[in-house]
Amino acid sequence: MSTRIAKPAARMRKQPRQARSIATVEAIIEAGAHVLSELGWAGFSTNKVAEAAGVSIGSLYQYFPDKLALVEAIRRRHFDHVLSVIREAAAEEKPLKQFARELVRGMIGAHSIHPTLHQVLLDEAPGDRGSRAAHASFQARYLEHYATAVAQYRKRRKDTETMARVLSSAVEGVIHNAARRNMLDAPELQKQLVELIQVYISGGKVA
Amino acid sequence: MSTRIAKPAARMRKQPRQARSIATVEAIIEAGAHVLSELGWAGFSTNKVAEAAGVSIGSLYQYFPDKLALVEAIRRRHFDHVLSVIREAAAEEKPLKQFARELVRGMIGAHSIHPTLHQVLLDEAPGDRGSRAAHASFQARYLEHYATAVAQYRKRRKDTETMARVLSSAVEGVIHNAARRNMLDAPELQKQLVELIQVYISGGKVA
DNA sequence: ATGAATGTGAGTATCCTGTTTATATTCTCG
DNA sequence: CGAGAATATAAACAGGATACTCACATTCAT
Numbered sequence: 001m002s003t004r005i006a007k008p009a010a011r012m013r014k015q016p017r018q019a020r021s022i023a024t025v026e027a028i029i030e031a032g033a034h035v036l037s038e039l040g041w042a043g044f045s046t047n048k049v050a051e052a053a054g055v056s057i058g059s060l061y062q063y064f065p066d067k068l069a070l071v072e073a074i075r076r077r078h079f080d081h082v083l084s085v086i087r088e089a090a091a092e093e094k095p096l097k098q099f100a101r102e103l104v105r106g107m108i109g110a111h112s113i114h115p116t117l118h119q120v121l122l123d124e125a126p127g128d129r130g131s132r133a134a135h136a137s138f139q140a141r142y143l144e145h146y147a148t149a150v151a152q153y154r155k156r157r158k159d160t161e162t163m164a165r166v167l168s169s170a171v172e173g174v175i176h177n178a179a180r181r182n183m184l185d186a187p188e189l190q191k192q193l194v195e196l197i198q199v200y201i202s203g204g205k206v207a
Numbered sequence: 208m209s210t211r212i213a214k215p216a217a218r219m220r221k222q223p224r225q226a227r228s229i230a231t232v233e234a235i236i237e238a239g240a241h242v243l244s245e246l247g248w249a250g251f252s253t254n255k256v257a258e259a260a261g262v263s264i265g266s267l268y269q270y271f272p273d274k275l276a277l278v279e280a281i282r283r284r285h286f287d288h289v290l291s292v293i294r295e296a297a298a299e300e301k302p303l304k305q306f307a308r309e310l311v312r313g314m315i316g317a318h319s320i321h322p323t324l325h326q327v328l329l330d331e332a333p334g335d336r337g338s339r340a341a342h343a344s345f346q347a348r349y350l351e352h353y354a355t356a357v358a359q360y361r362k363r364r365k366d367t368e369t370m371a372r373v374l375s376s377a378v379e380g381v382i383h384n385a386a387r388r389n390m391l392d393a394p395e396l397q398k399q400l401v402e403l404i405q406v407y408i409s410g411g412k413v414a
Numbered sequence: 415a416t417g418a419a420t421g422t423g424a425g426t427a428t429c430c431t432g433t434t435t436a437t438a439t440t441c442t443c444g
Numbered sequence: 445c446g447a448g449a450a451t452a453t454a455a456a457c458a459g460g461a462t463a464c465t466c467a468c469a470t471t472c473a474t
Contacts, residue, residue, distance in 0.1 A: 014450085014451090016450095016451090017442095017449095017450070017451095018440090018441065018442085018450065018451075020440080020441075020450090020451070020452090021450075021451060021452090024451080024452080040248070040249075040330075040331055041247075041249055042247075042248055042249040042331065045430075045431065045432080046431085046432060046433085047430085047431080047432085055452080055453095056452060056453045056454060057432090057433085057453085057454075058433095058434085058435085058452065058453055058454065059451075059452055059453075061432085061433065061434080062450095062451070062452075066432075066433085067431095067432065067433095116330070119330065122387075123247070123323070123326065123330075123387070124247055124249065124331065159395060159399060162393075162395045162396055162399050163399055165384070165396070166381055166396065166399045166400060166403060168384075169380045169381045169383070169384030169385070170377035170378075170380050170381050170403060171377075171380070172380050172384070173376045173377050173378070173379050173380015173381065173383065173384075174373055174376045174377050174380065176376070176380065177372070177375075177376030177379070177380075178376070180329075180330070186369075188366060188369045189369055189372070189373065192366060192369050192370055192373045193373060195407075195410075196373060196377060196403075196407050199406050199407055199410065200402075200403050200406055200407065203402075203406065221419085221420090223419090223420090224418095224419070224420095225419065225420075225471090225472065225473085227419090227420070227421090227471080227472080228419075228420060228421090231420080231421080252461080252462065252463080253462085253463060253464080254461090254462080254463080262421080262422095263421060263422045263423055264422085264423070264463090264464080265421065265422055265423065265464095265465085265466085266420075266421055266422075268463090268464065268465080269419095269420070269421075273463075273464080274462095274463065274464090
């Protein structure tokens, strides 16, 4: 719930020093996320982003050396957010049902603003130039958290990693699909997703 | 397993009459699917498709009035295929485990050739101009088959539709994710997906 | 062999892209 | 206040890619 303190900034042409410019940068990233989610990578142009941010194209290039640096910033912000959701859900030991609920609630929250951003970032947007490492590291930590959760409620140590993979992609699939049809906040869907998680992790038998 | 007989063809400029031209059209659609899956909608250009098909760009426009008609043909072919997989898996009554296995096997098969085509078709490629109806109808029948299967193994009639939705998108998520990392034919993943389906449908307790 | 079916690919016109730059405005701080 | 730094502007550019046409060549069926 807090993306308060700004990162040292990925690769910026100039560090924003005044409050005004910080707001500008924030607006650009936010608008970028919006455009990316709404139009996809194919419709993601720097001019469009600048316009959506209510900022001139020049300002954009004052802080981001090129288009990819901008995507990188967007990616970073979004992934940090998602990561914190899973981390918090899988943090302390708690009943399985509670974990499932918190996870679903958090994931839905993280996707409510820019419904398809996550998928676009994963599938469409190019992941080149050094972002490859960051991307892999994100994926690793992502799975790690899932695996932690799975291991916590499971006796058999065997398939933990595969289960984490299956679980995470299943959850993503449901969320993504719901997002596409604007059903993210349908309560019965949330309920069913929670049940899916519970039942799968516990390997059957649920209250 | 049979997409033998050709459809009357969506909207074609000219009907292929000789064997030669039928092969050409087929090659174009096939190459289109390949390009779409490999480069995504952003990289899907008519010139690229023609080249990949080993056919001149002129030939492409001899049969497809425009780019969208081509996507439409690709979409139609792929969705028919997927639909038949689910239909056959949910056809006669059979043990839950068998249903799950056949479903997974079929879905993986349908995605092995063009791993990300399905997702690209759903998410990236524009679905305008009258294709909206066909698309909706596909989705409806798609869910219907899932619902049939769910209802078959479930007592409670209540959440059948929601469950079908959750199940289908979960399965799609796992398949899509596996396809992205070339893990479609990892046996332990298949096994886990089968288990996920079984456990979710049966609402716990599985052999 | 003749007309229809099919195939060719250079060419066109258009649109858009990312990016620069010269200039204008606003802030900070002595 | 005022000077220099930080920030913002938008017109313009150079280049590339795109969807699609057309005049012509080839291959088929009869």
